[in-house]
Structure formats: structure tokens, C-alpha cells
């Protein structure tokens with residue numbers, strides 16, 4: 001799956017930077033990238049995205065200092081300079097890409113306001129699907145972040161083919177503050193995106209995928225313009241022993257074929273029922289996609305088929321696609337489960353409620369401020385001008 005990935009704002013840029021690092025380590029160079037921001041320092045802080053792929057917007061308005069959590073300003077700046085970004089995309093070429101992937105934090109200003117504007121233009125101009133990875137603010141970040149995220153989400157859903165959500169609140173690591181958790185959360189997001197990017201990618205020389213998932217199957221899973229959540233689980237692989245112990249283990253492995261298939265099925269189940277990028281009711285998913293990646297001798301077709309049947313029973317719809325990706329560049333077997341177009345997502349509902357409250361409070365405060373300022377100057381004095 002060849003993505004043209006665009007990170008907007010600080011969170012978007014940092015997640016994309018990690019994604020680029022990860023792909024480099026894998027020796028893959030299929031990812032095309034752009035980091036877009038209104039804050040110069042955020043762009044300078046990136047380590048892996050090439051300098052030529054970093055675009056500073058809004059220089060005349062905010063002078064490289066960011067939009068200060070004002071997502072209406074973020075949207076305005078993007079609207080004014082979207083041509084620059086579209087030209088940059090055009091220069092890099094889109095003929096080989098399978099989809100656009102916009103990554104942004106939805107609680108701030110630049111990403112929250114800019115991502116929907118960019119999604120609108122990309123969806124109008126290109127036939128490739130446009131996906132967004134939207135990071136939701138944690139509750140502790142306050143009502144302004146909730147209002148921003150709610151507004152951004154509702155706008156994004158008008159234009160994207162799918163919105164993959166990640167809830168910072170659900171992912172805060174124990175013993176760490178939210179800020180301290182960012183690095184780890186970003187790693188978790190990238191692990192999932194990296195497996196998704198393997199779909200349809202040619203396998204390493206000498207390896208054959210038993211059940212290949214093509215990029216068109218990812219596209220068919222994600223179509224429809226809904227919200228998706230991703231589950232992920234890994235299993236560490238025991239090192240191979242040589243000598244007599246190795247021989248005995250090899251014999252045991254042959255007997256344990258059934259166990260292998262059970263392991264894969266259990267791993268997929270763990271991914272679907274464990275921590276999702278955004279907690280949701282699995283039974284409300286319209287479709288699902290399972291991807292298992294790992295060394296070929298640890299992959300198992302029967303296990304995958306078993307997992308697929310199980311998942312069909314769990315979700316609301318009947319479409320479950322499943323496949324594997326053999327690779328020797330890992331000491332783990334990883335299972336990815338994409339729950340597509342989920343409709344029972346409590347955090348999204350809660351964000352709407354908090355946003356409505358915040359909107360009401362802002363309006364009341366503004367009315368009171370106007371009335372009280374008028375009262376403050378109610379003596380009959382003429383202004384100078």
C-alpha cells in the first residue's frame with residue numbers, strides 16, 4: 001500500500017517523522033511525504049522527513065509561530081495556501097500511490113483546522129482515496145481541545161474516505177504524563193500504519209505470502225467515509241536452537257502445526273479484543289481487515305481462516321478480509337485488525353457533548369462581556385474619533 005502521507009501540525013509531523021524512520025529501518029522507500037505546519041520550530045524539530053518535504057504555511061499571518069490552538073485560523077491559513085501544498089504533491093507525483101494519508105492532532109489549531117481543508121481539496125482533485133489519522137485530545141486537555149476536535153472530526157468526515165481515530169486519553173501510559181506518553185503513543189500508531197503499508201507490497205526475495213492482501217482490499221475495507229479503529233497484538237518468536245536441541249525442537253514443531261494455527265487465531269483475537277486505537281464496540285463495525293506479518297514458518301493459513309470466521313461472527317457486517325505478509329526482518333509475529341466504519345464509539349459521543357457545552361459557555365461569556373463592557377462605559381462621554 002503506497003501512501004502519500006501528509007503530516008499537518010505538530011502531532012501530525014511527529015507521527016509522520018516516526019513513520020518515515022520506521023520505513024527507512026525496514027529498507028522500504030515507497031512512502032511519499034510532506035510535513036505542513038504554521039510553526040517553524042516544529043518543522044525544524046523533525047529528524048527524518050527530508051528538508052525539502054517540510055512546508056511552512058501562514059508566514060504572513062502568524063509569522064512562523066503557530067496558530068495557538070485556533071483551528072478556524074488553522075483552516076483559513078490552509079485555505080489560503082493550499083495551492084502550495086497541491087503543487088508540492090504534484091511535483092512529487094501521484095501516479096504510483098494507492099491512497100493519501102493525512103495525519104493530524106485534532107485538538108490543536110494547525111492540524112485540526114488544516115487537515116479537513118486539505119482533505120476537501122485532495123478528494124476533489126484526485127481519484128485515490130483520502131484517509132485521515134486523527135488524534136483525539138485527552139479529556140484533561142480541556143474543553144477548547146474538545147470543541148476543536150469535534151469541529152474538525154465532523155468536517156473531516158465530509159471529505160475523507162475514512163477517518164482512523166486514535167484517542168490520546170485511552171493511550172496515556174501509566175506513570176507518565178500525557179506529554180511524556182506522546183513518543184510511545186506515536187510508536188504505537190506507526191507500528192500499525194507500518195503493517196497496513198505492507199498490504200500489496202512485494203514480499204522479500206525468496207518468500208511467498210500464502211494469503212496475500214492487496215491494496216485494493218484495504219481500499220474496499222475502508223470505503224464509505226466512516227470512522228475506524230485499529231487493534232494490534234504481537235507474539236515474540238523463540239530463537240531457533242542448533243544441535244540436538246534444535247533437532248528435537250524441529251520434530252516437535254512438525255507435530256505442533258495445530259498449535260501454530262491456534263496461536264495465529266488467538267493472536268488475531270487478542271488484537272481485536274485488546275486495546276484499540278479508539279475504544280469502540282466491535283459489534284458495530286461494518287467491515288474488518290486482518291493482516292498478519294512475521295517470519296513465514298510462523299504464519300498459518302488455517303489459523304488465519306479460523307480468525308476470519310471468528311471475526312465475521314463478531315462484527316455487524318459480513319465483510320472480513322484477511323491475509324499475511326511474510327518477512328524475515330522481525331522477531332515477532334504481528335496481527336493487525338482494522339475495524340472499519342464503527343458506529344458505537346463512546347469517546348466521540350462524549351466529545352460532541354463536551355464541545356456543545358464549550359460552545360454554549362463561549363457564547364454566554366461573550367454576551368456577558370459585551371453587556372458588562374457597555375455598562376462600564378455608560379456615562380455620556382463622546383469618543384475622540
Ligand SMILES: Nc1nc2c(ncn2[C@@H]2O[C@H](COP(=O)(O)OP(=O)(O)OP(=O)(O)O)[C@@H](O)[C@H]2O)c(=O)[nH]1
Pocket residue numbers: 008009010011012014015038039065066067068069070104105106107108109110111112135136137138141145168182183185186
Ligand atoms: N499522540 C500525540 N499527540 C500529540 C502529539 N503532540 C501533540 N499532540 C496532541 O495534539 C493536540 C494538539 O495538536 P498539535 O499538533 O500540538 O497542534 P498544531 O496542529 O500544531 O496546532 P497549533 O500548535 O495550535 O498551531 C493535543 O490534543 C495534543 O494532545 C504527539 O506527538 N503525539
